[in-house]
Amino acid sequence: MMIEALQFEFMRNAIIAGCFASLICGVIGTFVVVNRLVFLAGGIAHAAYGGIGIAFFFGIPYMLGTLGFSLLAAMVMTAVVLKSKHRADTFIGIIWAVGMAMGIILLDKTPGYNVNLMSYLFGSILAVPNSDIWWMLGLSVITLFSASFLYRDLLAISYDDEFAKLRGVPVNLIYFLFIGLIAVSIVIIIRVVGLILVIALLTIPPYIAEKYSRSLAMMMALSTMLAVFFNITGLWLAYAYNLTSGATIILVAAAGFFLSMGLDFLLRKSRTDYQNL
Amino acid sequence: MNHPIIDVSGLSFSYNGTPVLSDVSFRIHEKEFVALIGPNGGGKTTLIKLLIGLLKPRQGHVQIMGKTPGQVAGQIGYVPQDLNINKSFPISVMDVVLMGRLPFSRWTGLSKKDTAAAISALESMNMLDLRDRKIDDLSGGQRERAFIARALATDPKILFLDEPTANIDSRGRSELFGILKELNKTKTIIVVSHDTMVLSSYVTAVACVNRSVHYHDNAEITEEMLEMGYHCPVDIIAHGLPHRILKTHGNE
Numbered sequence: 001m002m003i004e005a006l007q008f009e010f011m012r013n014a015i016i017a018g019c020f021a022s023l024i025c026g027v028i029g030t031f032v033v034v035n036r037l038v039f040l041a042g043g044i045a046h047a048a049y050g051g052i053g054i055a056f057f058f059g060i061p062y063m064l065g066t067l068g069f070s071l072l073a074a075m076v077m078t079a080v081v082l083k084s085k086h087r088a089d090t091f092i093g094i095i096w097a098v099g100m101a102m103g104i105i106l107l108d109k110t111p112g113y114n115v116n117l118m119s120y121l122f123g124s125i126l127a128v129p130n131s132d133i134w135w136m137l138g139l140s141v142i143t144l145f146s147a148s149f150l151y152r153d154l155l156a157i158s159y160d161d162e163f164a165k166l167r168g169v170p171v172n173l174i175y176f177l178f179i180g181l182i183a184v185s186i187v188i189i190i191r192v193v194g195l196i197l198v199i200a201l202l203t204i205p206p207y208i209a210e211k212y213s214r215s216l217a218m219m220m221a222l223s224t225m226l227a228v229f230f231n232i233t234g235l236w237l238a239y240a241y242n243l244t245s246g247a248t249i250i251l252v253a254a255a256g257f258f259l260s261m262g263l264d265f266l267l268r269k270s271r272t273d274y275q276n277l
Numbered sequence: 278m279n280h281p282i283i284d285v286s287g288l289s290f291s292y293n294g295t296p297v298l299s300d301v302s303f304r305i306h307e308k309e310f311v312a313l314i315g316p317n318g319g320g321k322t323t324l325i326k327l328l329i330g331l332l333k334p335r336q337g338h339v340q341i342m343g344k345t346p347g348q349v350a351g352q353i354g355y356v357p358q359d360l361n362i363n364k365s366f367p368i369s370v371m372d373v374v375l376m377g378r379l380p381f382s383r384w385t386g387l388s389k390k391d392t393a394a395a396i397s398a399l400e401s402m403n404m405l406d407l408r409d410r411k412i413d414d415l416s417g418g419q420r421e422r423a424f425i426a427r428a429l430a431t432d433p434k435i436l437f438l439d440e441p442t443a444n445i446d447s448r449g450r451s452e453l454f455g456i457l458k459e460l461n462k463t464k465t466i467i468v469v470s471h472d473t474m475v476l477s478s479y480v481t482a483v484a485c486v487n488r489s490v491h492y493h494d495n496a497e498i499t500e501e502m503l504e505m506g507y508h509c510p511v512d513i514i515a516h517g518l519p520h521r522i523l524k525t526h527g528n529e
């Protein structure tokens with residue numbers, strides 16, 4: 001049945017888009033999870049809605065408007081985080097809400113706008129145009145290149161930024177660069193699962209992978225594989241049972257998450273039972 | 278007299294307006310073994326961070342080998358006080374120790390020399406067989422050793438250790454001080470520790486840190502503190518310690 005579905009271009013595009021999104025999620029999501037940047041990523045995702053509003057209102061290309069605005073929001077948030085790590089959440093929360101509100105008003109005021117709002121909230125992986133596939137390809141290459149080029153620096157900054165600073169690693173610069181990449185990834189993944197669910201796809205696979213990984217690189221690879229699995233399974237279920245694809249993908253990921261938690265619990269229990277014999 | 282390796286003058290620092298250190302001046306010479314002592318919250322960690330350039334002084338200056346701490350960062354080894362940073366982070370002991378070799382060339386990555394330095398640092402801390410373990414799976418004392426190995430991997434001229442013995446058992450403690458004494462033949466060592474008894478037989482100077490810093494070279498303390506009953510104008514708690522050091526020292 002999946003084979004039969006593959007003859008449609010939209011289905012092929014969906015799978016390709018899902019794989020690119022997974023690769024980006026695996027690499028960037030790992031960085032988000034180990035650096036405890038989940039809230040910041042949520043802020044960027046919702047601020048991105050302001051970018052969508054700007055793009056439609058001023059008639060600029062979707063990717064350009066959304067990317068530009070999200071990057072701007074991300075840079076402002078990073079500056080605040082770097083200045084006061086423990087006070088940044090209030091500020092992020094404000095940008096989160098302002099971006100969202102701006103998007104709603106701008107879309108209200110856009111003449112003749114009647115695109116389904118739901119497709120941005122929950123994604124439209126089955127309607128990914130070819131041009132977006134090229135965007136994704138380009139950004140995946142940039143993401144992979146940055147992550148491998150800066151791997152040791154990233155590892156040091158994520159684990160112990162103070163020590164990294166002492167050793168002369170340009171901590172702030174790399175921080176800005178990577179949060180910029182988070183913004184870019186989020187804009188892309190919004191295409192697949194929508195902005196409400198992007199955080200789940202960005203964080204669930206790395207969260208599961210973290211327990212089984214002995215290094216950051218392994219965590220990235222494992223998360224990517226998990227994300228691909230969730231995406232394809234979700235797509236297939238959505239196609240087979242005629243469900244909303246973004247939501248289905250997330251539910252599959254969530255199922256995977258609870259399964260891993262349960263498995264973990266049983267493993268630990270059996271180990272202690274064994275010790276108590 | 279030769280030039281001091283660390284020269285601090287008129288140093289003051291405050292966190293958001295709360296003064297922590299005020300008007301601190303002292304000099305440390307090459308191959309000294311300096312103990313920083315003082316009560317909790319006295320400013321020992323802050324002082325170390327100022328010395329290595331992680332914090333910037335509000336007033337005064339710190340010079341290391343005649344330069345700013347930032348310029349000589351490559352010669353500085355540092356073992357932080359808090360080792361529970363980022364729990365559950367997936368990183369091996371070896372990768373933590375390799376951080377001491379940063380920054381790497383981004384094009385060629387790790388060199389054989391880097392790996393060799395990390396391995397010999399692990400060896401000197403008796404940690405080589407644990408190098409592939411996840412850092413999170415180590416005991417407190419083992420983690421402490423891993424972080425000391427990370428500082429040693431740099432092959433620094435000056436080694437700063439912030440309470441390195443807090444998690445180490447008593448045998449490990451004298452072992453560690455033995456290692457430090459050995460390292461002291463080629464390196465200047467500055468260590469924060471409440472183990473004043475053990476330390477007393479190793480150190481060449483003691484600094485009491487409590488808002489202000491009172492720096493005592495060994496000879497100076499013996500005369501002034503024991504015979505003349507000299508009292509530093511600092512807190513009683515900070516104060517008991519150097520006297521005790523002296524007594525043990527004098528009675529030996």
Ligand SMILES: Nc1ncnc2c1ncn2[C@@H]1O[C@H](COP(=O)(O)OP(=O)(O)OP(=O)(O)O)[C@@H](O)[C@H]1O
Pocket residue numbers: 292293297315316317318319320321322323324358
């Ligand atoms: N990041 C910070 N922000 C604000 N105040 C701080 C910060 N770090 C330390 N302080 C304050 O500065 C003072 C000195 O702290 P410091 O950590 O240097 O003490 P310490 O001598 O190392 O103490 P301990 O023996 O407990 O390690 C304390 O009163 C502390 O509350």
Ligand SMILES: [Mg+2]
Pocket residue numbers: 321322323358439
């Ligand atoms: Mg301290």
